[in-house]
Amino acid sequence: MKALVYTGTQELVYRDEPNPIEVSGESILKIHASGICGSDMHAYHGHDxxxxxxxxxxxxxxxxxxxxKFKGKDVVLNPLITCGKCEYCTSGREHLCPHRIILGMNKPIERQGVFAEFVxxxxxxxxxxxxxxxxxxxxxxEPTAVSLHAVLIGEQSLKKPLSECKILIQGGGAIGLLCGxxxxxxxxCKNIILSDPNKLxxxxxxxxxxxxxxxxxxxxIESNKFDIVFDTVGLEISRQQAIEVVKPGGSIIHIGLTQPAGTFNFRxxxxxxxxxxGTYCYTNKDFEQTLSILANKEIGSLDWIEFRDLKNGGDAFKQIHDGTCVAPKIILIP
Structure with missing residues (x-):
């Protein structure tokens, strides 16, 4: 099969790779489409x-x-693979499974990803x-489920209705837009500010x-102004701003993964x-709810998605890296 392979920092090669092998309890998909995630960009930059x-x-x-058993069906995958047996998996919090892995990773266990013809x-x-x-x-x-989970846990943390809150979303990528x-x-919610340095x-x-x-x-973006802040960027500077502008008693929902550490106003x-x-992914229930939301067009048009050929995926990564990509989400077609 053809695949877009991450071969080194800021290096992607479109080349032949072995087809996946049939395994008991698993299915092989002929891929229709695959989206570029922020975490793929972290890998691309050599930071994962x-x-x-x-x-x-x-x-x-x-x-x-x-x-x-699903042969011939058009399907979408929840890429989060969990053990199904631990205290988290058996209590509806499987996204916190200590053994969780995801497609497109090789630590701690290798699972090849979906920038390919088959998976x-x-x-x-x-x-x-x-x-x-x-x-x-x-x-x-998948990113919609991430965003839904973030909104739901943010809502649970507040002492007044979410619809009455002043909200700041940091970052205009797919997660920021989907949260919004x-x-x-x-x-x-009627009082939303979305910030991003990229005017386009x-x-x-x-x-x-x-x-x-x-x-x-x-x-x-003033001090002590916002009831809730969604940091979809995850930079030290965005966290510093979040704690500066959040109101007393407010909430910061930290979703971004760009920088793992840095100074923060704990006082x-x-x-x-x-x-x-902090929130990273979602539950199976969130994923199922997301499919209903998307099928029923509850968040409107998805015309903000841009489609590219998989063979040109390296150019898409470079444009995201350079800040010249306008679309919040790029989906690759084999």
């Missing part, structure tokens, strides 16, 4: 110890099952694409989400009882 080259990256995917996946991670959801748009289910769409169209990206997001769009240093967090919640 869980993704070591050479490796086929990617975990947001739809495809047609080639074997087994193998456990049958338990397969969901049929519902009516109303285009098979090439279906890979966006869920907040606006499903949670009925802000302009693109503004076509789909009713919010105020500003640069990160805009005077609208304010402590004195003003600020809740800080």
């Amino acid at each position: 110890e869980r993704r070591i080259p050479p490796l086929i990256l990617g975990h947001e995917v739809s495809g047609e099952v080639q074997n087994g 193998s996946t456990p049958d338990t991670n397969i969901y049929e694409i519902p009516d109303g959801l285009d098979k090439n748009e279906a890979p966006v289910a 769409l869920i907040l606006s169209k499903i949670k009925n 990206r802000l302009n693109e997001c503004s076509k789909y989400l009713d919010a105020k769009y500003v640069a990160p240093d805009h005077n609208e 304010k967090m402590t004195l003003q009882e600020v809740t800080v919640i």
